[in-house]
Amino acid sequence: MQYLYFVDRLSMFTGKAFAWCIIILTLGGSYEVFVRYLLNSPTGWAYDMSYIMYGALFLMAGPYALSRDGHVRGDVVYRLFPQRVQAGIDMLLHIVFLLPGVAAMMYQGAFYAQESWTYMETSIFSPMGIPIYPLKTLIPFAGLLLFLQGTAEVTRCVWCMKHGYWPQRLRDVEETETAIMHQQEAEHGDKLGTGGQA
Template sequence: MSFLLSLSRFIDALNEKIGSGVSWALFISVLICTGNALVRYVFHTSSNAWLEIQWYLFSAIFLLATSYTLRRNEHVRIDVVVGHFSKRTQVWIDVFGFLVFLLPMTLLVLYYAVPYAWESIHNQEVSSNAGGLIVWPAKLLIPAGFLLLTLQGISELIKRIGFLQGKVDASAFDKHSTTPEEEIEAIKAANNLN
């Protein structure tokens, strides 16, 4: 189990770094979107390449951030119902969900996405739009995102099994988001520094 927990920590660290990197893709996409809108309205011109870059960045944000979101336990859940159960029962529900829903779905998508992306890379597929970009980087994001999600699902499964064996504390997979009260305290603390 210690090897599996080490593997879980490695996967968690990988997805944390990728999640932090994806935040820059969001920032860059906002800049490109704003710049493209200004150029379109001021100079009455536009470029399909800039629109496609936004599409690539949005794809990266959504596909690569899913594993980060799962790592932080922020996906939409049935907490309204499950929240009334004991922590142990909640963990069993998670184990069931990972084994029956998450992992089979991600593996199925990977099964179809890898050849789909590979064919695009092999053919050096280019957008059919005038001035468009190569398409394979966007298609490669699909298997990359689902591979990361599969790995994070395995990591979460390892942590839940570790909890059931008494080797992992529940804090290893609790939600990482701040509560509204914590956000208010952070704002107050930041205002007191100014």
């Protein structure tokens, strides 16, 4: 369990650190709209900034989403299964698809980043020729974090198959729909408790 929480915390820290990219994207985009359409003086850096920030955010948010079970899943049938069966399905999919995929991402991404650093690669889409080798360095790093989180998810599946229930995940944020559902469950439980006492 300590390994699970260590990897979950690492993914949470990384995800929250890179979430600041959203603020930079919003401010930079708003500034670009203002100067382009009101002052008729577009910047030369806004596209490059959004390209880099969005790329970094996209890469580094994956482990965080996986740690929160936030990736999209076709669970119409899956959620009807007992938790042990769910864990077996998840473990199979993690071992067969996720872990080999992110291992390939780390392996190939390391060569990709190394090559980019060798000639200090700049963007061919940028009129300013911004360097993109730092962004490419995030590819193997994101792969490593995804691999660690993937092994934590396999550990979580083994725990569930052994004990019959999922171990608790770290909580920090919830979707509004999930928060409302939990609130309704709590209210429904309170009513049942009150009714039982009456």
